[in-house]
Amino acid sequence: MRIRRTSAALSAFTVLAVVLAGCSGGSEDDPAAAEQESPLAEYMNAVYGGDLSPEEQEQQFTEQQAEREELVAQCMQEQGFEYTPDTQSSSFSSGDGTEWEPDDREWVSQYGYGAVNSPFSEEPVQPEEEYVDPNGDYVMSLSESEQAAFYEALYGPQPTEEEIGEDGSYEYDWQTAGCQGAAQHEVEGEDVSQSDEFKPLFDAMNEFYEGMSSWPGMTELEAEWAACMDAAGHGGFATQYEAQDSIYEDLNAIYEEMVPTEDGEVSGEPDEAARDALAEREVELALADLDCREETDYRDRAAEVNREAEQQFVDDHESELEAMKAAAEQD
Structure with a gap:
């Protein structure tokens, strides 16, 4: 991340x-x-x-x-x-109630990773009042x-x-x-996340999360998961993230084949046959992934690794984090 x-x-x-x-x-x-x-x-x-x-x-x-x-x-x-x-x-919307359940077998059987198809794309579009710019007429007069x-x-x-x-x-x-x-x-x-004062702290967070795969316990967990996937006929992935990311990469490739017009707009529709085939492959891969996550107790073990790694980060950067928190609360 x-x-x-x-x-x-x-x-x-x-x-x-x-x-x-x-x-x-x-x-x-x-x-x-x-x-x-x-x-x-x-x-x-x-x-x-x-x-x-x-x-x-x-x-x-x-x-x-x-x-x-x-x-x-x-x-x-x-x-x-x-x-x-x-x-x-x-x-303001903090969520529309749509369920995202990547650990639920029924959900995964329908959506896979939620890449090609997702419950969000199935939500009915609510009619909205037409937006009228209160400054539109004035701007047009200029x-x-x-x-x-x-x-x-x-x-x-x-x-x-x-x-x-x-x-x-x-x-x-x-x-x-x-x-x-x-x-x-x-x-x-002041947005402390954009402050030069706390830039070293956010840079440290970037570096911290980029090294996630090498956190104590994570390497062993990913290796167990990868071995399970290989045995299930879905080898080639070193981490669980790589499996789901492969679907998004293939989906991007389908949309990249659409031809842009001279003004930069994209014309036409994506190849529906290719999307359907990818959706089927996505569900198959995601179900195998779910099986291997359950077999390796991936979710709970990864959560514990994450908690311990973050706690170490907090211990190592407590003064900077407290200063950031105080600055945010003061604003």
Whole structure:
């Protein structure tokens, strides 16, 4: 797993994924499960608000958006533009209730790893109210050069080619992100995950998770799992992650065969026969994987390895983690 410091949103998503991966969903009512909870959880929750209930997150999001939009309006007026606060998008979702059950045999028999087919793709699309930009008419009344100036004042200048990475990401800096960036900084405070002060700590986390396969106990577990897969006729994978990743790689290859048009858009549909064949192979592989995970007690053993490794990381970096937590809670 990699914690990337390219943007606030991406960093938050990746770190939360790391925390959830190391958590077994324990609670105070279940001491045995609580022991398996990620030792890094309290620090990451402090940074990203994971300790708030969905209702509290909803309320916080709505209040912050309203305050942020008022600040944006003031800032834009100071820049010589009209701006109507946009609160239509004041919605927050912490989950839609869709079950993701990669350890449930019935679920795996239907979705495999959830790559080609998934319960999310089967969810009915809820009709949404048509979005109307409250500043749309005003922007359209401006000349082309005035529109460019409006958006630069609102969001800051576009990053240069040198600033954009190969994957399209770039280092976010609120000071160059226009009125939106300034308003977000004032409302939400300093994003410690983007702070130079804590960059060495996040770099250490990156290095820590990149070495996951060599953690004490993990090498032996992966070897047992790989031997089981080989005996089941699905050899060639050194780690459990490689098995599921192979399906995603093949799925990407199917979509990469679609022909882009001159304007960069992709035309046509993916090869349905190839997708169906991959979906069938995915389920077969995922079921064998599940069998081998059950045979090797993979989930519980990996969780314990993760807990012990994270605890060692916490012990080694406790002062930096406490400082990060204090900075996050102060904001």
